Amino acid sequence: MSEGLDLNLGDIDGLEQVIDREALAEVCRSFFDLFGISIRVFSRTGALLSDVHEEQAVCRYVNTLSEGRRACGTTVTEVKHIGATDGVVVHPCFTGANYRVVPIEYHSRHVGRFVIGPYLPAERTEIPKTLLTVDPNIDADKAIAALGDMPRVREETALRIAHHLRNIVDLILFSSHRAHLTSEMHVASVRESYRELAEKNDALQSAYNRLKELDQLKSNFLATVSHELRTPLTSIIGYSEMLTSGIAGDLNEEQNEFVQTIHDKGDHLLSLIASLLDASKLEQGQLTLNRVPLDAGQLIRSVVTTIIPNAKKKGIAVESQVEEGVPTVIGDSIRIHQILQNLADNALKFTTKGGTIILGARATEMMDDDGGGFxxxxxxxxxxxxxxxxxxxxxxxxxxxxxxxxxxxxxxxGSSTREHGGAGLGLSIVKRLIEAHGGSIRIESSVGVGTTFFVTIPEAPDTFDL
Ligand SMILES: Nc1ncnc2c1ncn2[C@@H]1O[C@H](COP(=O)(O)OP(=O)(O)OP(=O)(O)O)[C@@H](O)[C@H]1O
Ligand SMILES: [Mg+2]
Structure with missing residues (x-):
């Protein structure tokens, strides 16, 4: 709710704020049609809100005389200045006609008034002296004839007309105010929803900024740690190589085996660190590709060669299916090899004895996606x-x-008791590397049956510059 909105109507100062003007004008018009008496409705501040009147012949006539015009002006001013606290006032005019001024109240608050008249009270039988003496030049016969055209009602009838009109104005006011309140409440609730939304949006934005900051910190951390780990690790690998090659003297079989293990584990750690470095480089968009024409068949064959020893150890068959005439692709040789090697390593890791791994390449087509929308x-x-x-x-x-x-x-x-090693970085790197080449990756898999990864790389990237 908007602050300070008093449902009981505290927000209404005058009729003009809420009343339906058209409805009001229509009611005044029908009263006028029925009784022929002019009706004017004023707001609390005196603004004219509705005015249905017909100039009376007698008024027209007296206004042609200078003293008559002055007297008429005085009457109008007096009627206008009848106050809210005066209640219903019947104000006489020098012509013998009356004005009836009725206050309009809403929830005990004065909000305006209406004026009925001039009308000639039917009770009056004589021509008032005030009319005949209003101006030295008045033509009595003319004035009397003009007064004859004035609508005549009994005071009691005028009272009833005023009463009915007031009831109807009350009704219009009530329904107008209800509509006004409904729309106020609607605006208030929309404003409130908007405020809530804006607050949530702000909270979301700051959470997002914080997360971005943390993500950046994580990337920096990864990059620094990996870099710092790599240097001592290359020494460990280098020295273990020297030891196994006998530079520092002969080793017995057991010592040799231990040193070999240090070397192998060091190698494994090094490839893990390389993955971490790749991941952070890719995340920060710092990876540069060295693009050259590559023979797809050749790439497949070289990956097959690297996995065959381990596949044999696990009892897994490896096949290559390279179609005739596979085109040359333009890409970074080390990175494309890394993509295929990673996927082949996964295939080997997640396949058990007796299984088969197939590495294939074929010509295809892909959509030229220039980012131009639908x-x-x-x-x-x-x-x-x-x-x-x-x-x-x-x-x-x-x-x-x-x-x-x-x-x-x-x-x-992801359990700590998982059977297979690895950091879970392989595929995320693979995907980003493929995207960096303008390519795409798709997967088909079925539990217990097997998995196929399809990697599509365009023959030449869109913006290729050798
Ligand atoms: N060929 C596959 N068959 C079954 N599951 C797979 C296969 N390839 C990937 N996965 C699943 O996807 C996960 C993520 O693979 P990803 O290569 O990113 O990580 P990883 O192999 O566990 O570790 P890393 O590649 O960093 O050494 C794997 O842990 C595995 O659960
Ligand atoms: Mg992997």
């Missing part, structure tokens, strides 16, 4: 692209997880 999509031309396929017969991914696996650090089995 119209542009309809008109979009397709452009040549290469589709890489990494298929496995592994454990599969449930439908409700498919969207989430591309989130950084997300793993379907």
């Amino acid at each position: 119209g542009a999509v309809l008109m979009a031309a397709s452009k040549p692209a290469v589709e890489f396929r990494i298929e496995d017969t592994g454990m599969g991914i449930a439908q409700d997880q498919v969207e989430r696996i591309f989130d950084a650090f997300y793993q379907v089995d």
Whole structure:
């Protein structure tokens, strides 16, 4: 609710604030049609709100005489100045006619008044002297004839007319005020909803800013920590390599095995750190691609070669299916290789003995998405692209997880007792790298049957500059 709105009507000072003027004018007009008596309605401050009148012949006549005009002016001024506290006042005119002034109240508050008249009280039988002496030049016969045209009602009838009119004005006032209140309440509630919304919006905005700040801090932290970890780690790997190569003297079998483990774990840690660095670089848009023409078949073959030893160890078959005439793609050799290697590593990790992994490449087309909105999509031309396929017969991914696996650090089995290693960064990096190449990634998976990732990379990016 808006402050200070008094439902009981405290906000109303005068009729003009709430009354339906058209309804008021119509009522005055019908009273005039019925009784032929002029009606004027004034607000509390004296503003004329409705005026239905006809100039009387006698008024017209006396106004042609200078003293008559002055007397008429005086009467009008007196009627106008009848106050609210005076109650109903019957004010006589020198012509013998009367004005009836009736206050309008609403909820015990004076809000205006109406004036009925002039009318000639039917009780009056003589021509008043005040008319005949108002001006030295008055023509008595003319004045009397003109007075004959004045509407005549008995005072009692005038009282009843005033009473009815007042009842109707009350009704109009009541319904107008109700409509006024309803709209006030509506405005107040809209204002309140808007205020609430604005408050929530502010809270949301500051929460969002805070989160963005935290996200930035996290990225900086990742970048710094990874960078700082990499330097000592390369020393650990280097020294363990030196030890195994015998530079510091021969090692017995057990020592050799221990040092080899240090070396392997160091390598693993290094690739994890590389992933963290990639992720933060991608997040901050700091990754630059070194684009060159690449042979898709060659890429597939090289990934197959790297996974075959581990696949053999796990008893998994690896096939490559590269179609004839697959076009060359323009991309960053290390990054495209990284994309395929990551997906192939996942396939290997989540497939058990006896399974098969297929790595394929074929020519395809993709929509030329220039970001021009819906119209542009309809008109979009397709452009040549290469589709890489990494298929496995592994454990599969449930439908409700498919969207989430591309989130950084997300793993379907996030428990501490999880069987497979990894940080959950692989796919988020893969997705961003593909997007950086103007490509897209799609997944088809079925639990217990297997998973296929389709990676589409355009033959040449939109803004390619060799
Ligand atoms: N081929 C697949 N089959 C079944 N589940 C998969 C497959 N590829 C990914 N997933 C699921 O998606 C999750 C996220 O994969 P992602 O490569 O991002 O992380 P990760 O392999 O667990 O760790 P990282 O790649 O950082 O070493 C995996 O933990 C796994 O639950
Ligand atoms: Mg992975």
